[in-house]
Each structure stands twice: as structure tokens, then as C-alpha cells.
Amino acid sequence: MKKVAFYTLGCKLNFAESSSIARSLEPMGFVRAEFQDQPDLFVINTCSVTEQADKKCKKVVREAKKVNPNSTVVIIGCYAQLKPEEISAIPGVDLVLGANEKFQLPTLLPPYLHRESADLPKLIASEIRYDLDYHASYSVNDRTRTFLKVQDGCDYPCSYCTIPLARGQSRSDTVEKVLGLIEEISAKGVKEIVLTGVNIGDFGIQNGKRVETFFQLVQAIEEKSSIQRFRISSIEPNLLTSEMITFLGVSTKFVPHFHIPLQSGSNAVLRLMKRRYQRELYVDRVTSIKEVMPNACIGVDVIVGHPGETPELFLETYEFLNGLDISYLHVFPYSERPNTYAVDIQPKVDGMQKSERSKMLHILSDKKRRAFYESQAGLKGQVLFEESASPGTMEGFSENYVRVVVPFDPLQINTIQSVRYKSLSEAGEMLGVVLE
Template sequence: MKKVAFYTLGCKLNFAESSSIARSLEPVGFVRAEFQDNPDLFVINTCSVTEQADKKCKKVVREAKKINPAAAVVIIGCYAQLKPEEIAAIPGVDLVLGANEKFQLPELILPYLDRTVQDLPKLIASEIRYDLDYHASYSVNDRTRTFLKVQDGCDYPCSYCTIPLARGQSRSDSIEKVLGLIEEIAANGVKEIVLTGVNIGDFGIQQGKRVETFFELVQAIEEKSSIERFRISSIEPNLLTPEMISFLATSKRFVPHFHIPLQSCSNAVLRLMKRRYQRELYQDRVALIRSVMPNACIGVDIIVGHPGETPELFLETYQFLNELEISYLHVFPYSERANTYAVDIKPKVDGMQKSERSKMLHILSDKKRHAFYESQLGNMGLVLFEESSENGQMEGFSENYVRVSVPYDPLLINTIQPVRYKSLTDSGEVKGEVMLVVSR
């Protein structure tokens, strides 16, 4: 058996696809290995949301060649689709595969391991088309939770984003096939599935036509799945309807955890970003969630330093977030991407201002998370425990995404246990007490 190691950058969707591609290599003689295990093949699954993701790809290639100079190095993912020639020029890269071609890796890779074969193409990446195939993917044995891809591509041309260029237009699996994959995953003893996609709320488009909806998928999972817990990775605020929020509030499977991109709290900047909502809609969604799920965890994506974001408009964002009843922030400094509308928007925000704004929002996020965790003390939650341990403690996440630590007990690994939240640790996590070890 040959060894293959994956290094995955970026989103949960990439992790799901890396895991599925790794499994597809098994019939052609590969076993998955760690990066340091001297593998015969390195596969680097890239992201291109920020400039830092591009730089990380180049660094990982260098490290791979240090570990095994004779190994083949293949680059896949969004960066590989957007800038294939640039990646092909990186020393040590043997093959670059585009968005559709990455799933053909098992058929393509064997000649690249035979260093006697000459004149092999270094770049196999077709242009993004409307009718790209949909490839189902999910992760297994990578983490306690499984990431299940149910949708790919995006029809939202936001001014700062290259994802539609890298992944094509929105397309989905069918509800029937998703339910089949869920039962396949259940056979592996998985307790929680995270539904993921590029624009998951746009689920239901097949061959360019809408045939189903994300809400119908959620309802079908609630009724027919045997998995205990489901989490929605991220959903646009305009696609998270009041009807869906009310349904999720009474769900026995979907947990009270929402990650809802906002990107800016200034309506002027939202218009520059070509977002499909204004901050008032976002505020209404948060208020509705809080009214029906008071203990829900609500995470927010924010971009700072988008062209046109003046100091005054940034302060609108800061003040709005400060007053909004949310649980944490994911903060991204704007990174200029070629072939996006934002390139031509003025004025630009310099790096120092972006750094300062990012720092302010990271501090605010820490305060929000601390306040949310503090509000949960004394409550009881259901925690899915992970395998890793440190200093005699093990950790897991509750249904509403509270990270909880308890004394290590191997019987708790990959089980969901009732835990009372006792106090906050020095690192800001919740120290819990398992109330009764149950087999679940």
C-alpha cells in the first residue's frame, strides 16, 4: 500500500472533500497517513479567501518536499482553480487539479508516482462552467463530528469574493441522496453531523433549476434521520427564514447554534459588498432566535477594511455589534482578490487601519464569548466529548456550542453526556460536571 497525506486549508467544505477524496484513493492502493509519516503522495487542498491562504499553500509545499523529496505533490481546491499557472510554477508541485478534476485524482495519480514517466501534464484544470458536476462528500474519522457537504457553488456575486469563480454556480445533492449518506455515516458511529456547503441556504438547485429547498431538507432530516445531532455550518441571514427558525426551535435533532454571516453592520458598506440584505433584517433574525431559543449560540462573520469602509462606517459596525445579542465573531481583514468588483472601489483602507479594526473586533468577540459562557453557568447541557486530552482534562461541545472541559474518562469519548456548567477556567472555557454517564 502507498501512503497519502492530506493538508487541508480553509472551510469545513474542504475538510469534507479531502476526506472523500482520500477514501476514493483506497481502491487504487493508498492508505491515509499523517503528514510526517513519509508519504508517497501529498495532497494539499487549498483555500483562496485571503492572501494568507495563498501563502500557506506555498509553505506547505516546501515542508512536504523536506519530509519526502521523492513524493508526488498535488494541489487541489479553490486556489488551484483560480490561479493554476501560478501554483504549477511552485517548485516541487507535480500536478494541479481544478474544481471538477480533483475528484478524478484516483484515475490520474499513478503515473506521477513513477518518476520514469516523462512529459506528464502539470496542470489539469478546466474553466468553471455553469453545468459543473455535483460531487457528494463527507468527512469520517477526522474529528468527532462529521462534515457533510450538501451544496456547492454560489450564485451570489459579492464584491469581495472569488468563490463563484472557483466553485461555479449553486448546485446540490437531492434530499433522498443526502438522507442515504446520513445513514451511511451513522454506520460509522457518528453522533453529530455538520451540514456544510458554500451557500447552504440555497440548497435544492439541480441542473440549473430549483427542485427542493433547504427547509425541506431540514424537515426531512428531522423526520427520517437516525443521527442524534445536526448542526448547520453557516447560513445567509436572508435565507434563514422566520419559518425555519420557528421549526428549529422545536427540533429534537438540530441544535440551537447558528453561524450567520453579516460582513458589515453599515448598510452603505453592505451595498458596496453587494450583499442581499440590510442590517435591520439581520437584527430581526437575531431577535427572533433569542425570543424562541434564549440559550442559542449565535456566531457572526465580519470583514473589516473593505474598500469604502471609512472610520465612521466602521464605528457603525462596532457599535451595532456591541449592542447585538450575539455569542462570538469570526473577523476577517479584507484581502484584495483579482477579478472581483471590490478591486475598483475607493477609497482603499490601509493595512494599519485594517489591523487596528480587526484587533478591536477580536477584543469585542472575546467579551461576547465570555458573557455568553458566563450566562450559561448553572445550566445543564448535552456535551459530545472528543478523544483528545490535556493535563488530565478532556473537552467537548454542548448543543449550543459551549466548549466544556471535565476530568478525563475514556468512557466518555464520542458519547453525548448531560453536564452541568460549574465555572469558567482561566482560559475562558467552561468547567463542567458530568451528572450521569449514559451510553449514547
């Protein structure tokens, strides 16, 4: 048996694809291994949302070659599509596969394993405009929850983003095929599925034409799926319709947890970002969710330091978020990416200001999360226990994304249990007790 180790950077979608590609290598005799197991093959699935992700890729390659100098190193993912020549020049890299080619790894790999030719091309990547195929993917055995990809690509050219350049046009699986994958996943004992995609609310485009909608997928899952719990990983506010919010409010399978990208609380900055909504629409979505699901958890993506974001416009964002009934923030300092609209926008925000703004929003996020958790103390929830948190304890997430810690019971791992929330620990975790 040969060993393969995956190192996945970036989003849940990348984790789903890494898991599927790993399974596709099993007929070749590969078993999944950890980095320290001296694998024969390293596959690094890259992200290129920020400069830090690019730097991480280079560092992982160096570490892989330290672990096993004779290993084969393959780079896939968004960075591989955007900067293939740059990656192929990294010492230790044997093969770089673009967005079209990464799912062909089992076919393309054998010569690189056996070093049959010194003249093998390091780079196999086609232009992204030809990337119209859809490849279904899902993760298994990585954790109790499964990430199920239902959509890929994006037709939203936001000013700061390279994802449309890296993943191509929006395209999707069909409702029927997604339901089939869900039953396949259910047979593996999975209790919760997280639906993922680049722009998941744009689900339903096949061969360049819209034939279905994300709401139709949600309705079909509610009616026909045997899995107990579903989460929507992230959805644009303009694609989260009032009709869908009302439906999710009475759903028995979709949990009251939303992650809705905002990026800025200033309408002026939203226009610079080429976002497809203004902050008033965002307020309406948050208000509508809380009206039908008062205990819903709402997470928010925010970018700080986008070109044109003056100190005054940043304070608009801060005050907007401070007054919003949300539960936590994911904060990203703006990172300039080649071939994006934002490169030409002035004025630029220097690194120190971006760091200060990021720190302010991280502190605000901690306050929001703690306030949300405190609002849940004394209530009951359904918690899917995933793993041991520390000796004598285990942890899991409730339906509304409260991380709960209880005394360890091996029989309750990978089960959903009714739990009463007691109080917050000093570390900000919810302490609970499993109800009989």
C-alpha cells in the same frame, strides 16, 4: 501499502472533500498518513479567500518536499482553480487539478506516481463555467463530528469574493441522497453531523433548476434521520426564514447554534459589498432566534477594511455588533482578490487601519464569548466529548456550542453526556461535571 497525507486549508467544505478524496484512493492501496510519516503522496487542498491562504499553500509544498523529496505533490481546491498556472510553477508541484478534476484524482494520478513520462502535464483544469457536476462528500475519522457537504457553488456575486469563480454555480445533492448519506455515516458510529456548503441556504438547485429547498431538507432530516445531532455550519441571513427559525426552535435534532454571516454592520458598506440584505434584517433574525431559543449560540462573520469602509462606517459596525445579542465573531481583514468588484472601489483602507479594526473586533468577540459562557454557568447541557484537553481532562461541545472541560473518562469519548456547567476557568473554558 502506499501512504498519502492531506493538508487542508480553509472551510469545513474543504475538509469534507479531502476526506472523501482520501477514501477514493484506498482501492489504489493508499492509507492515510501524517506529514511526518514520509508519505509517498501529498495532496494539498487549498483555499483562496485571503492572500495568507495563497502563501500557506507555497509553504506547505516546501515542507512536503523537505519531508520526502521523492514524493508526489498534488494541489487541488479553490486556489488551484483560480491560479493554476501560478501554482504549477511552484518548485516541487507535480500536478494541479481544477474544480472539475479533483474528484478524478484516482484516475489521473498513476502516471505521476511512477514518473512514466517527463512530458506529463502539470496542469489539468477546465473552465469553471463547465463545472456543473455535483460531488457528494463527507469527512470521517478526522474527528467525532462529521462534515457533510449538501451544496456547492454560489450564485451570489459579492464584491469581495472569488468563491463563485472558484466553485461555479450553486448546485446541490437531493434530499433523498442526503438522507442516504446520513444513514451511511450513522453506521460508522458518528454522533453529530455538521451540514456544510458554500451557500447552504440555497440548497435544492439541480441542473440549473430549483427542485427542493433547504427547509425541506431540514424537515426530512428531523423526521427520518437516526443521527442524534445536526448543526448548520453557516447560513445567509436572507435565507434563514422565520418559518425555519420557528421549526428549529422545537427541533429534537437540530441544535441551537447558528453561524450567520454579517460582513458589515453598516448599510452603506453592505451595499458596496453587494450583500442581499440590510442590517435591519439581521437584527430581526437574531431577535427571532433568541425569542424561541434564549440560550442559542450565534456566531457572526465580519470583514474589516473593505474598500469604502471609512472610520465612521467601521464604528457603525462596531456599535451595531456591540449592541447585538450574539456569542462570538469570526473576523477577516479584507484581502484584495483579482477579478472581483471590490478591486475598483475607492477609497482603499491601509493595512495598519485594517489591523487596528480587526484587533478591536477580536477584543469585542472575546467579551461576547465570555458573556455568553457566563450566562450558561449553573445550567445543564448535552455535551459530545471528543478528545482529551490536557492530562486528566477531556472536552467537547454542548448543543449550543459551549466548549466544556470535565475530568477524563475514556468510556465517555464519542458519547453525549448530560453535564452541569460550574464556572469559567481563567482561560475562558467552561468547567463542568458529568451528571449520573
